[in-house]
Amino acid sequence: SYELTQPPSVSVSPGQTASITCSGDKLGDKYASWYQQKPGQSPVLVIYQDTKRPSGIPERFSGSNSGNTATLTISGTQAMDEADYYCQAWDSSSLYVFGTGTKVTVL
């Protein structure tokens, strides 16, 4: 079965840039989405189709996807961005797969 691997944790200082990676075999041939989940809340879509932001998501969230790695970048990280982040991909055989999740801590 298809697997997506993320680092368990990422730490970032306020105002700095956080980069969260998501690795999978030929992930660049699929489309990646990213979700933010704060404690006790449901996940929220922050990036879809590799680079697109849904309405209402701040511009500081951006994404890329190439080769075997998709990346979520948070520029000018704020305390409110502290959360768990999950990548997700879809293909016609595995259907939906989630990454292992990354806890972002704003120090």
Next chain:
Amino acid sequence: QVQLVQSGAEVKRPGASVKVSCKASGYTFTSYGISWVRQAPGQGLEWMGWVSGYNGNTKYVQKFQGRVTMTTDTSTATAYMELRSLRSDDTAVYYCAREQVGTVTTSRMFDPWGQGTLVTVSS
């Protein structure tokens, strides 16, 4: 606005069944599929399967085949997920989520999500 509202928390004995509902509003129910995703305490997200809002077709993760049934009631715009033969490791928050398709058909994601339903399996 688009909203998914789930039924309340459940406590079940091992071996029992649970049925969770997910009522949709703010969009045409039959135009979108609904997926079910669960999250065990302190763990990540696990996709369980999908049901079409249009015709009720389903796709389940092999791990849950034979134990899960996903259905819809278009008259009430409600999706259901029933999980049988519950075990302690089925204790989790169960989410429904609307399937969205991007500008290309191979770009698929979930938006929005329901508020989640905690299912606790304990003797």
